[in-house]
Amino acid sequence: MAERRSDAAASPPRGGGVLAGGALALLAYALLYASPYGLRVLTVAGVYALAAFGFQIVFGLGGALSLAQGAFFGVGAYVTGILGSRYGLGFEATFPLSLLAPLLLALPVGLAVLRLASHYFALATLGIAQVLHLLAVNLPDLTGGANGLAGVPGVVLFGHAVARGLPMAVLVWGLVALGGLVGWLLARGRFGRSLTALRDDPLAAGTLGLDVGRLRLAAFAASALFGGAAGALAVHTQRVVSPEVLEFPVMVSILTIAIVGGRGRMAGAMLGAVLLLHLPEWFRFLERGYLVVYGGALLLTVLVAPDGLTGLIDRAAGRLWGRRPHRLPAASAPPRFPAGGLAVEGLGKSFGGVHAVDGVSLELTPGTITGLIGPNGSGKSTVINLLSGLERPDAGHVVLAGRAVTGARADRLARAGLARSFQAAALPEGAGVLEAVAAARLAFDADARQAEAHARWALDRLGVGDLAAQSCDGLPAALRRRVELARAVVRRPAVLLLDEPAAGLTDGEKAELSTLLRGLTGEGTAILLVEHDMGFLLPLAGRVLCLDRGRVIYDGPAAGVRQDGAVAAAYLGTAVPA
Amino acid sequence: MAALQLLLNGVALGAAYALVALGFVLVLNATSAVNFAQGDLVMAGGLLAVALAPLIPLPDALPGIVLLPLVLVLMAGLGLLLALAAYLPLRRRPPVSVFISTIAVGIILQNGAAILFGPEPRAAPPLIGDGTLRLGGLAVPEQSLAIVAVAALLIGAQQWLFARTQLGRRLRATAQDPEMARACGVPVTAMILVTFAIAAACAGAAGLLLANRYFVTPTAGGDLILKAYIAVTVGGWGSVPGAVVGALLIALFEVGVSSILSYPAALGALYLTLLAILVLRPQGLFGEAVRRRG
Structure with a gap:
């Protein structure tokens, strides 16, 4: 099922002709044959x-x-x-x-x-x-x-x-x-x-x-x-x-019409309405019981044809006449957010008495990469969630590009120039790759077409331009990560928060990622990089912070991390030397 | 004295609502899906009692309590059917699919009932008797006491089942984390079927209890699902004791405001209170028990 849905999403459906034909037939019926009733x-x-x-x-x-x-x-x-x-x-x-x-x-x-x-x-x-x-x-x-x-x-x-x-x-x-x-x-x-x-x-x-x-x-x-x-x-x-x-x-009638016709489709609403309003006429013997038929039709549609009748027509038309090639807009570079850093002071968050993040301060400077490391459960992802507005901090101050944004919602932070990636790429099911990346520009661009042009630019920049017409479903993990990263890069943010972008990549892919990140800092982006792979992180990062149980236990140059006793103790679980 | 009388009425109504809300929250916990047909299952239970009553060859005064086991069993069967038709095929789809499939089942039940029974309000037989007991200066209808007793018994039995038996432990494990439960060898699908059966049986019992004093019509489900929904929201989404307390609270509210103003005013006030709770305390009065599942 998912496979077929994805085809439909990646290239435009072709059922329009069938539906237009149906509409004409209906018009002819209304004008020529229909009784007053x-x-x-x-x-x-x-x-x-x-x-x-x-x-x-x-x-x-x-x-x-x-x-x-x-x-x-x-x-x-x-x-x-x-x-x-x-x-x-x-x-x-x-x-x-x-x-x-x-x-x-x-x-x-x-x-x-x-x-x-x-x-x-x-x-x-x-x-x-x-x-x-x-x-x-x-x-x-x-x-x-x-x-x-x-x-x-x-x-x-x-x-x-x-x-x-x-x-x-x-x-x-x-x-x-x-x-x-x-x-x-x-x-x-x-x-x-x-x-x-x-x-x-x-x-x-x-x-x-x-x-x-x-x-x-x-x-x-x-x-x-x-x-x-x-x-x-x-x-x-x-x-x-x-x-x-x-x-x-x-x-009930409206719901049934929309679902049976095809969820989200205006043509579906019309088709569903014409069909379902005529059902009681065909099932006269049921009298007012026609609603039982509605219930049955609704249940059946949800179970066997979740895209409704217009979805079925599209699929059948696609099989008969093939699919129209997706017309891709030419790539164009989106505008860059003006450079600006992120200053965080005394950030804190507790979950039911557990201090997940406790007094974390850090500064992301334009054009630099800051590393954030720490053992599992040390609060790295919570820091990213707090900074990107998915969680509200209990304590602390956050200043983004000179503006106080403490406790601001995710969408406000995003519009102020902050972007993040997710550890598990959160790509929409059934959507095309271009569509998924363009979604990241919808809040910024004048129209969907421009967003798609910008999305192409980002896909090209990540070296996956040829994926544009494909569907997100069924992409291998490494490519999913690139598409996810393209969703952040396409915004050309001032501040970029990356949650383990290198996990699961081959050495060659890691090298490409390094080049990309260096390119971004060259344009003035401030990057926070959460990463476990020291061989990947340390050469990139100027400064590194290490978290343990929500607290910063190391804050200094990348070169010093390997020698630091507290960091080693946090990872290896030995006693912290006094 | 009048206040005591109202309190008793409120508690009796609340006990029946609690059964409705309980069934709703059990399914919610086991499947993270909203069972929109719960109100229509209550209606089905009530009409089932109405239909079965003449078949029991006993003096008029007794049939309610005799019908109860029969209604529980038949409704449990209906719950299984509901799970098989409207939940299991959709378990890998977004929760909203189950929402719609249960709305569809509700439509079928409601209009099927309208075809079979007609739109007139029907009354089920009382549980024990129709009489009124005099306790001090208080006129206590036997039915009210019986409702409270039966609901308390059923809720108590369920608590015992969940807390003390192996089946209950498995049901709770399924509700807490289906993936983990499956990994530990709990037959999750069977547990979900059992949960739907218990939920429908609860609804059926509530239907039998309500259908004597408050009558039952095929369209009664809409009002009841709204009440169950509000009870679960007030009590904290996913909390079992919260659902019971929430049901009692809204019943007392309803009885109290109805006695001063009118039932429409009570429902309107209840709804405005609900909106206020959603704005001020979206986690419910006692905190939300279910968090977003990955």
């Missing part, structure tokens, strides 16, 4: 496609399982229903307000839970739906209570009524086309790619400079807008609004 089903399918676009953005791309999409749909529906039936407002007033109300709901809830783990997001969004449903039933003066409000007018746009049937279908599907285009552009661009990066690994995304909370909030807000628009159109189609629009089946 058929048109109504199609219109409702369009409404759900619109709602599912939003869900594709927040969940499909961003990975945040929002269970509020149904609630946003319901809020949009109630705003249009109440304003239209009670106050007789026209579409030009009710529609924007139906988008605004879910947005105003999404922002405070989103702000509260966005930085938390994803299961809390699901919980908080589920809560919105339950509370709103209770409100709708229990505020009869406003909402009409359990019976809802009848007599919602159709769409009246600047005095012109849009009739039921074909005109309404055209309006809805026109908005679907517009929404789908917006969603597609967002998904392809910097925003969509940033969301995917944080879906695949939120921690790594932060160290790449992406503001996880802000991106998720933006995605959640976008989903609210789409949900509200869909709800408004649903009410204009049904001409009634009742608590049903806030019940779980709406959410």
Whole structure:
């Protein structure tokens, strides 16, 4: 499965033709053959496609399982229903307000839970739906209570009524086309790619400079807008609004449409909506039990086709007609961060009473390599995690390029010119190599294309330019490390923290790595190098620090390390000479 | 006196919620996956009791407690099915896949129940009897006492199983670190199946307990999963005693606020409190027990 996924990621899919053909067939059906009832089903399918676009953005791309999409749909529906039936407002007033109300709901809830783990997001969004449903039933003066409000007018746009049937279908599907285009552009661009990066690994995304909370909030807000628009159109189609629009089946339908159609794909949302809204028609004998079929379809898709129907179509088309070659942009050098060092004073961190890092001070000067050594568990990785913002220090001061950044989040540090590599290369599963490296530029470049051009430059510089069109999955360990390193180098950071970059490399590869690191210092980068291999580290490093149980036990020239008694004792476990 | 009465109602409700939350947290610990169908399993347990009650040829006053073992066994079977269909095939995929597959199972259960039973609220028979005991000036429904007793018994039995038996040690080892447990020869897959069975049995028992005083409808699961979820969040994600305490707390909160205002106000206030807890103490009131697994 992983193998096939990786193909799809490395070169663009080819199912577009099949999908476009399907869309044309649908259009011909709508214009020529559809009965009024058929048109109504199609219109409702369009409404759900619109709602599912939003869900594709927040969940499909961003990975945040929002269970509020149904609630946003319901809020949009109630705003249009109440304003239209009670106050007789026209579409030009009710529609924007139906988008605004879910947005105003999404922002405070989103702000509260966005930085938390994803299961809390699901919980908080589920809560919105339950509370709103209770409100709708229990505020009869406003909402009409359990019976809802009848007599919602159709769409009246600047005095012109849009009739039921074909005109309404055209309006809805026109908005679907517009929404789908917006969603597609967002998904392809910097925003969509940033969301995917944080879906695949939120921690790594932060160290790449992406503001996880802000991106998720933006995605959640976008989903609210789409949900509200869909709800408004649903009410204009049904001409009634009742608590049903806030019940779980709406959410279930949207979720099923998105997953069955293909997670993260706007085309998937449309395909899923048309298919699933017609399912109840084909399974008439089930009456309201069609939701059982939805449940079954959802389960089956998750189990056997996690990329959904559009994924299956892509795969089949790829097999029939082969794959389009990936058009790679020409390499171009990204701009360099202005040189600046890192000064650390008295850094400390405890985990449940254990001092993992205790009063560590160090200074990284532009154009030099500082070595950080110590036995396993001495706190080296914790130091890197503290300096890169993945952990918050309990004590100490950190100054990056002259600015105090103590306790700053990973993404702020990254945008201030600090980059790090991970010991176990944290490459996203199923992504292409170029895409993975370009992800490290998304927070800095104007668009995804420019990020890819810069990524090519970094891959060339690491001598793996020919990997650009390949997938990250299945790369041998040594190449994975280079790609991981390219993700740091492509940023051309002022300060670079490297966690055992030479582990597992051959002597030849180590020599190449040395040359690369010397080249980087030649450009003014300040490097902190955590390493076990003294033969590799000592010739490179000017200064070396040795940690033992969280404390600095040696801080001096690289040449003196081998003779130092305390260092030898820490590694060999003998008593420290007084 | 009124306060005591409310306290008793709250504890009875909380005891049932505790069973729901317990099942949720057991699966969470064993698989690091969220079982979204837990609420619908409660509903299934309640409706199962409703369906089985007429089949028991006993005087009306007794069937609840007689049904309990039957509901536990059948629900354990349903738990196994859930694990086989919605968890085991997805164990190597990201946790969100299991989230969605259990939502799918929940949809099937909920709407299957709606087809079989219709949307009307149903009541299961009381556990022991319908009467009210007079203790001092306090009117104590027998059912409330029975709920507390049965829930305490089940939770106690489970504690004993986990703390004192070989099976319990294996279950705990699986929950703590599945890879390590496997390396030590623990049959991890079997342990996960047992965990799902216990979780579903807990849900079924809760369904039977709740379905007498609070009725059961096919859509009741959504509300219950939200409560279980909140209980586990309040109690500290992954903490077993925390889940029980969290369930008691939210039940008392719900009963207390409902008596002064209304149930919708109580749910709204509960939700706002939850948001406040997430903002101020995301690790829960008593600290988070599960850390990110590599």
